[in-house]
Amino acid sequence: MPQISERFKNIPVSSIRKLSPLVAPLKAQGIKIYHLNIGDPDVKTPEVMLEPLKNWQENPIRYAQAAGEPAFIQALLKYYHQLGFDFLKSNDILATIGGSEAMVMAFLAVAEVDDEILVFEPFYSNYNVGAAVSGVKLVSVTTSINNGFHLPPVGDIEAKITPRTKAILFSNPCNPTGTVYTKEEINVLVELAKKHNLFLISDEVYREYAFDNKVPVSLLSYISELPDRIIVLDSLSKRYSLCGARLGVLITLNESLMQGAIKIAQSRLSGGLIDQVIGAQLTKVSASYISAVQQEYQSRRDVLYNELVKIPGVTAYKPEGAFYVMVSLPIKDSDDFCFWFLTEFHPNNETVMLAPGSGFYTTAGMGKNEVRIAYVLKEQDLKRAVEIIKLGLEEYNK
Amino acid sequence: MPQISERFKNIPVSSIRKLSPLVAPLKAQGIKIYHLNIGDPDVKTPEVMLEPLKNWQENPIRYAQAAGEPAFIQALLKYYHQLGFDFLKSNDILATIGGSEAMVMAFLAVAEVDDEILVFEPFYSNYNVGAAVSGVKLVSVTTSINNGFHLPPVGDIEAKITPRTKAILFSNPCNPTGTVYTKEEINVLVELAKKHNLFLISDEVYREYAFDNKVPVSLLSYISELPDRIIVLDSLSKRYSLCGARLGVLITLNESLMQGAIKIAQSRLSGGLIDQVIGAQLTKVSASYISAVQQEYQSRRDVLYNELVKIPGVTAYKPEGAFYVMVSLPIKDSDDFCFWFLTEFHPNNETVMLAPGSGFYTTAGMGKNEVRIAYVLKEQDLKRAVEIIKLGLEEYNK
Structure with a gap:
């Protein structure tokens, strides 16, 4: 049997996507997942951009x-x-x-x-x-x-x-x-x-x-x-x-x-x-669309940051832009921690999907206590997601 | 100044697209181009496939x-x-x-x-x-x-x-x-x-x-x-x-x-x-859509083939599928010939765009007397395009 190339075998897995195969089975069980793992915003596309579809x-x-x-x-x-x-x-x-x-x-x-x-x-x-x-x-x-x-x-x-x-x-x-x-x-x-x-x-x-x-x-x-x-x-x-x-x-x-x-x-x-x-x-697209979205993300950033730093052992800094934050958690292996949420920890049939920190580093061992959070959800959802992280940390570190 | 990589410099030009920069200036002069160079069909997309746009x-x-x-x-x-x-x-x-x-x-x-x-x-x-x-x-x-x-x-x-x-x-x-x-x-x-x-x-x-x-x-x-x-x-x-x-x-x-x-x-x-x-x-998509398109291409193939082989010195074979034919022409350099149509030969403000044969070979010197013709135009347009090729050969070989 011919072998696929070494370079193909060695393609790294996207840190953002590597837990994706776990999603469908969870959803089939009726478990709600707060997707903090990927920057897929819930903000609406400007309607004016979708007009050409209707008139195609x-x-x-x-x-x-x-x-x-x-x-x-x-x-x-x-x-x-x-x-x-x-x-x-x-x-x-x-x-x-x-x-x-x-x-x-x-x-x-x-x-x-x-x-x-x-x-x-x-x-x-x-x-x-x-x-x-x-x-x-x-x-x-x-x-x-x-x-x-x-x-x-x-x-x-x-x-x-x-x-x-x-x-x-x-x-x-x-x-x-x-x-x-x-x-x-x-x-x-x-x-x-x-x-x-x-x-x-x-x-x-x-x-x-x-x-x-x-x-x-x-x-x-x-x-x-x-x-x-x-x-x-x-x-x-x-x-x-x-x-x-x-x-x-x-x-x-x-x-x-x-x-x-x-x-x-x-x-x-x-x-x-x-x-x-x-x-x-x-x-x-009106200038007000962009400024409203900016304001929305800034508010979300504030909510997320304020909630995160309340959790004992969590270190964060206030992000200055984009819609991500790298957070240091009181854990040793965020790959395992992120996997654990999806496979084991579903309080009230809800859980969170986070991007493990190690995938954002090439230096071995770096980022093992970090996760990336994309704040692309509504404030209320972000708050609930942070609650789940807090509960998770308590349970995981028992 | 840093150099771009050799591998980037050495990327070959798409044979199908390499004459593209000549198109816009020609069109601006009001010259009609019969595009035989690229397989971009004029056949309609099935309407049922476009329905989701209108209802987006x-x-x-x-x-x-x-x-x-x-x-x-x-x-x-x-x-x-x-x-x-x-x-x-x-x-x-x-x-x-x-x-x-x-x-x-x-x-x-x-x-x-x-x-x-x-x-x-x-x-x-x-x-x-x-x-x-x-x-x-x-x-x-x-x-x-x-x-x-x-x-x-x-x-x-x-x-x-x-x-x-x-x-x-x-x-x-x-x-x-x-x-x-x-x-x-x-x-x-x-x-x-x-x-x-x-x-x-x-x-x-x-x-x-x-x-x-x-x-x-x-x-x-x-x-x-x-x-x-x-x-x-x-x-x-x-x-x-x-x-x-x-x-x-x-x-x-x-x-x-x-x-x-x-x-x-x-x-x-x-x-x-x-x-x-x-x-x-x-x-x-109904089966009749595909069979109608098949029939359409077969008819075009027949028209194209029959017209092409009437031209003295032109060698072709009847293609069995797809919507292309490689044609041997009584010329020495099809790159030059294809360029010449776009830059010099515009009878009645019309011309043809062909794909030079050499781009489909890696062996040096091969395909220099060949062009690829995509028969993605209506029969009447194909006939006119072949007429222009015939006139072009007469003029080019004078």
Whole structure:
């Protein structure tokens, strides 16, 4: 019998999804699960974006243009211009099948097989699969809950740079930590990129979600300093609650990089036509939609944080953006703890699904006492979920 | 300035898409282009598949299940059961983002970097990009227009098998040749797979399109002989004119292979939710839809073939399936010829877009006098397109 490839066997399991097979049997038993494991918001998609469905006329469902439907690209361009990045032209923007495709394209573009990309752990665990698929090695610089997962001293970052390092990858606001990097921190990364001749890859899918009047610094504001070294990954999934419409974006002014990305886009022929028609509606979404969602997440953040820190032994910090928090719990093995909720602990036929912390680290042993919580549920549900976590900790630690 | 990776620079251009940048300027000049270069059918999508759009209620547009929405998977299962493959279970089927994603998954699954996959040239040119992205080497066994691109003697195939060969990949009915392999030919491949311990990857997206009462042999009919070595790639794009709904399928009974594919699927979180709701309607499409489309393509095939062979110096064979034909023209460089139509030859403000043959071969120099024609236009348009080709040959060869 032929063997599947080692690289395929070694693909890591998505930390966010690895408990998924337990869900259906639980639901069949009538057990309610509070999904804190994945950033699939319950916030409504703007109705104006769904209008094209009701009025759909086009038939057949033809291929979309490989690099993105012109109307979608123009809408994106308008959006970025309104953010102040008026240097962007339509050729600098590629519509991808979710941010995930943009990520894989970026990895392939900057690194040969076995080259290295620096990341700050804990980091979005699906970067691991993108790296495995593209044969790239992610090298982690560890950040700490003690300073809200902000960047460590520059020397700690520089110590991880080798001749094989090709890029620094970060998400800002950060998934899974909710950290919003300061301008000074981004400056440090920009200087490192200049000094060591690296690409910078900034995942900005949570751009709109920063709290307490913080404004995340887009890497696009550094374009004049690093015109050829900046890659921005973006997505409409979180911004407009469009997770199931696969609408990602790759932005770069590096023309040879864009040419390569377009060749990949052409080879898969097309992104979703209907999804892109929905995406093209983005300029019709009112500013009040975004500000209301921001406010909603900030309130949820406050509820979640306030409830969590009441639990004895729980350490958290107030996330500054996105809709996640990494929480330290008084346990030794969060993989086991998260599994236990789904398999054993169902008070009043309810339980919680959490993302085990270890999946967001590459350093062995890190994150074993941490979980990531996505606060994508209504406040009342969040409160109940935290109660279940509290009860669970009491029971689990008996 | 940091360099993009060599592997990214070396991604081949899709033969089908490489002339695309010339299209928009031509259209802006009011020139009509007959698109024979790409299999984007003008046949209508069944209305029953578009009904969910008009009645769309779900909000937010949540993530679809990573391995496929249950309703879509169940509909696929019913479809394959009706084809007679009633051994298939839902776990054997993964919904992918187009057939393209299934292809890349298959390449990663069977081969390490620099391992080899055998293909029969001319082959679907996007396999080249999938191979480049996954670091796999495609090794070509050349087939000939003289026998309608059927398989060469087994010795010619076996001569290309090395210790690094991990799989044989073929499409049946074949894109770009329209060849439908006989049962005897598939038997040969199955025996080779057994003898040399190889995977077989069968791309069956044109399954429904075989003419003159031919019935393509699905690799699934060999499942009892090779339960762990069969991978079938499929797609709804052509079957239901749903190219812009990214609905692909990976089928395998190899459990460890499926587990790896699911890990990749989880890492990109979701395919398109709306597309999959459309896809789930497939069991509601009447049998008469498919038979009418079959008949339509067969008639187009006849018109195209009959008109083409009237042109002096043109060699073609009658394609047995799919909706493509590779045509030999009395020219030396079809890349130049195809470019010339778009840039210089516009009789009555019309021209044709063809796919140059060389892109479907890996052997240097092959296909330079061939083009691929997709007969996805109405008969009248096909006739006019062939007239333009005839006029073009006269002018080009003056």
